[in-house]
Each structure stands twice: as C-alpha cells, then as structure tokens.
Amino acid sequence: MMESQDYMDLEDRWGAHNYHPLPVVLCRGEGVWLWDVTGKKYLDMMSAYSAVSHGHSHPRLVSTMIDQVNRLAMCSRAYHNDVMPRFLETVCKMTGMDRMLPMNTGAEAVETAIKAVRRWGYQVKGIPTDQAEIIVTSQNFHGRTIGIISFSSDKDYQKGFGPFLAGFKSVPFGDAIALEKAITPNTCAVLTEPIQGEAGIVMPPKGWLKQVSAICKKNNVMLVVDEVQSGLGRTGKILACEHEDVSPDAVILGKALGGGLFPVSGVAGKRHLMDVFNPGSHGSTFGGNPLGAAIAIKALELLEEDQLCERSQEMGAYLTKQLQSIDSKMVKDIRGIGLWIGLEINPKIAAARQICEKLAKLGVLSKETHETVVRLAPPLVITKEEIDWGINRIRQVLTES
Numbered sequence: 001m002m003e004s005q006d007y008m009d010l011e012d013r014w015g016a017h018n019y020h021p022l023p024v025v026l027c028r029g030e031g032v033w034l035w036d037v038t039g040k041k042y043l044d045m046m047s048a049y050s051a052v053s054h055g056h057s058h059p060r061l062v063s064t065m066i067d068q069v070n071r072l073a074m075c076s077r078a079y080h081n082d083v084m085p086r087f088l089e090t091v092c093k094m095t096g097m098d099r100m101l102p103m104n105t106g107a108e109a110v111e112t113a114i115k116a117v118r119r120w121g122y123q124v125k126g127i128p129t130d131q132a133e134i135i136v137t138s139q140n141f142h143g144r145t146i147g148i149i150s151f152s153s154d155k156d157y158q159k160g161f162g163p164f165l166a167g168f169k170s171v172p173f174g175d176a177i178a179l180e181k182a183i184t185p186n187t188c189a190v191l192t193e194p195i196q197g198e199a200g201i202v203m204p205p206k207g208w209l210k211q212v213s214a215i216c217k218k219n220n221v222m223l224v225v226d227e228v229q230s231g232l233g234r235t236g237k238i239l240a241c242e243h244e245d246v247s248p249d250a251v252i253l254g255k256a257l258g259g260g261l262f263p264v265s266g267v268a269g270k271r272h273l274m275d276v277f278n279p280g281s282h283g284s285t286f287g288g289n290p291l292g293a294a295i296a297i298k299a300l301e302l303l304e305e306d307q308l309c310e311r312s313q314e315m316g317a318y319l320t321k322q323l324q325s326i327d328s329k330m331v332k333d334i335r336g337i338g339l340w341i342g343l344e345i346n347p348k349i350a351a352a353r354q355i356c357e358k359l360a361k362l363g364v365l366s367k368e369t370h371e372t373v374v375r376l377a378p379p380l381v382i383t384k385e386e387i388d389w390g391i392n393r394i395r396q397v398l399t400e401s
C-alpha cells in the first residue's frame with residue numbers, strides 16, 4: 001500500500017516543481033469535506049481558490065455531468081451543439097451582458113478580454129495600429145500566460161520569462177486619481193479585479209469601482225472586470241461589481257463556473273465590445289463544449305436554487321464574527337466580504353504558512369497567500385455547525401503560544 005509520503009515522493013520525482021503544496025494527499029471529497037489517503041477528514045476552507053464554491057461533487061452537478069457525458073461531451077466549434085446556446089444565454093442573463101465567448105481556464109478568458117478591448121480600440125475608438133494601452137492595477141492576479149504576467153507586479157511570476165508584452169500601464173489598486181491620470185488617447189481599457197484575491201483579499205476603498213466606471217465612460221475606455229475568483233456568489237452577489245452598482249463593458253468568469261468539476265470560463269460583455277469578433281479572429285478547441293456548457297448551466301441554476309449568494313452573506317457574516325471573537329496576537333487584520341476572508345498575520349509573531357500547516361494537522365485546509373495572509377474561502381454550502389467545527393480548530397492554532 002502506498003503511504004502519503006510515497007505519493008509526495010512520486011510527484012516530486014516526476015512533476016515540475018511549480019507549486020509548494022501542503023503535505024496532504026487528498027483522495028475524496030464531499031460537500032465541504034475532504035479526506036486524505038490515510039482516511040483523515042478535513043474541512044475545506046479553500047474551495048480550490050473558489051472553483052469549488054458549490055461544494056465537492058454536488059450530486060446534481062455530478063448527475064448533470066454524467067447525463068451529458070453519455071450524450072455528447074465534445075464536438076468543437078466546427079459545428080453547433082444543442083447545449084452551448086443555453087449556456088451563453090444563462091450567463092448573459094445572470095450578469096446583465098449581451099454576448100459571451102466561452103473558453104476553458106481563467107487565464108484564457110483574460111487573454112480573450114485583452115484581445116477584445118485591443119480590437120475595440122483599433123476598430124471603434126480609432127487608436128493608431130499597435131498603440132493600444134490597457135491600464136491594470138498593481139498586485140493584480142489574472143493568471144499565468146506570458147501576456148498576463150507581462151503586467152504582473154509580482155517578480156516571482158515574471159523572473160526568467162521575458163521578454164514581455166508591451167501596452168500595459170499599472171496604477172495602484174484603489175487609486176482612482178492615479179487611474180484617471182494614466183489615461184491617454186490610446187487607452188482602450190481598464191482591466192481589474194473588483195477585490196484582489198491572490199493579493200490577499202484586498203478590498204479597495206468603498207466607491208472606487210464606481211468612480212473607475214464613471215472615469216472609463218467619460219474617457220471612452222472599456223472597463224473589464226475580472227470576476228474569475230470574486231464572481232458567482234463568493235462575495236454574496238452574482239458579481240462583486242454589483243456591490244458598487246457597476247455594470248462593466250465585460251466581465252471575465254471562470255473557476256466556480258465549472259461547478260468544481262470541469263474547467264469552464266469565458267468573457268461576457270456588452271454588444272459594442274463583443275461584436276469586434278468575427279469568424280477566425282479567436283477560438284479554442286474545447287471552448288463551449290457541451291459537457292462544460294451543461295455543467296455551467298447547472299452551476300448557475302444552483303446559485304439560485306441553493307441560494308448560494310444569501311448563504312455567502314449569512315455564513316460569511318457568521319464566520320467573520322467568530323473569527324473576530326478570537327483573541328489572538330497573531331492576527332493583525334480580518335477583512336473580506338461574504339465567505340471570502342483574509343486573516344492578515346503579524347509576520348513578527350507567526351508566518352501564514354506555519355499557521356496553514358498547523359491548521360492542516362488539525363483538519364482545516366487553507367492556504368497562505370503572499371506570506372502574511374491566511375485565506376478562508378470555504379464552499380458556499382457550508383453550514384453553521386461546519387463553521388463551528390472549523391472555528392474551534394482555528395482558535396486553537398491562533399491562540400497557542
């Protein structure tokens with residue numbers, strides 16, 4: 001029989017070393033729970049970076065997946081299929097958008113949005129050839145392609161991967177004045193997360209996104225909001241933009257769109273932007289495949305049927321209150337919205353990584369981000385009792401000396 005260490009050794013030997021996972025080997029999941037190969041049970045407070053917002057192996061998603069895989073899984077966009085159109089309609093109606101371009105992973109959808117706004121810049125705004133500029137926010141995370149890391153401020157993401165793509169300008173996240181100053185006649189778009197996830201659940205000042213939206217409108221600049229992590233109930237709304245009453249020109253979706261079962265992503269946007277695409281201008285072999293589309297439709301329907309937005313608000317408030325009641329010298333700040341909470345750890349007292357390792361030993365899975373933040377983002381189906389189970393263990397780790 002293979003032990004945990006054997007799997008880790010095997011992975012270490014045959015895998016590229018591009019991750020630093022916690023020493024846990026998982027083999028089963030159900031709802032908010034995960035089990036490792038030794039039979040130990042864990043509470044999932046990570047949800048695969050929000051991809052598993054519906055909980056592990058949601059029975060209705062699993063049965064949708066099995067039905068569809070038995071009918072038709074994949075046929076490519078060389079033909080139409082009888083599932084994708086309803087998927088596009090569902091996404092657009094839920095997000096208030098006009099058209100959707102389906103892809104598979106978050107990064108691909110971000111690349112798609114970059115192509116859309118650049119083309120809009122040339123064809124509609126009249127920017128001279130190859131001069132289009134996109135304004136991004138510092139500490140952003142939009143994925144790992146060469147195009148995207150070209151405008152990352154994290155040197156770990158860039159080191160050794162140049163030369164990078166030109167045409168991006170970075171301004172501080174949450175600073176509307178700097179953003180407006182950075183706009184030139186060649187600016188085609190602003191691309192930002194509404195709340196920065198990988199940076200450590202960083203909330204912008206209230207009203208910032210609304211101001212950005214007004215600035216974009218005034219200057220004839222497209223606003224593209226990356227809701228890959230923040231979207232689909234994570235913050236208590238379908239889109240985090242809704243908290244600021246902002247309807248951008250396009251939103252980027254991914255992660256939870258695939259119901260925790262399958263990679264599904266895409267860009268949903270307003271007609272004036274999405275109409276820049278014509279046959280041949282962009283594509284993806286797997287994008288819009290019937291299997292992913294069927295899962296995504298069900299994942300979106302379940303947001304309403306399982307009331308995941310309401311749950312995120314209620315359980316997020318409960319989890320936050322319980323965390324605030326822990327008297328710990330290690331915690332500098334508790335921030336977030338809905339079931340998306342960052343614990344900022346005082347680095348003089350403890351390292352976020354250490355805390356995550358101790359939590360894992362006690363059966364709570366989280367993951368540090370940027371050395372000082374412990375992210376708590378459980379599946380949105382979590383109950384009070386399950387939160388209490390986790391809180392007891394979190395309290396133990398945060399209060400031990």
Ligand SMILES: *Cc1c(COP(=O)(O)O)cnc(C)c1O
Nearest residue numbers: 105106107141142143226228229
């Ligand atoms: C995870 C993430 C992405 C990238 O998604 P992948 O599926 O990993 O390519 C893009 N944007 C945001 C905000 C994300 O959190």
